[in-house]
Amino acid sequence: MSPLRIxxxxxxxxxxxxxxxxxxxxxxxPPGPANDKQSSTRDVLVQDPVCHxxxxxxxxxxAVKEGKVHYFCSEECCQIFLAxxxxxx
Numbered sequence: 001m002s003p004l005r006i007x008x009x010x011x012x013x014x015x016x017x018x019x020x021x022x023x024x025x026x027x028x029x030p031p032g033p034a035n036d037k038q039s040s041t042r043d044v045l046v047q048d049p050v051c052h053x054x055x056x057x058x059x060x061x062x063a064v065k066e067g068k069v070h071y072f073c074s075e076e077c078c079q080i081f082l083a084x085x086x087x088x089x
Contacts (some may be wrong), residue, residue, distance in 0.1 A: 050077040 060071035
């Protein structure tokens, strides 16, 4: 076998290798909040006890009453709930 044929055969083998295994290389995304696994999960919806709307838990206004955490869609609903005496059935 001549040296030219060996070089051509080596180049063809390299091209074939690149075609077969080039797609298997994983590119790691740059770090950041958009690429966190926690931020890719969906937020839990919680119901406002005053107006009964659903809001994402991360965006809701929180208030503690009688040792329990309550979530609200607005500051107004929060104030209404905290002003109630608790005798509502």
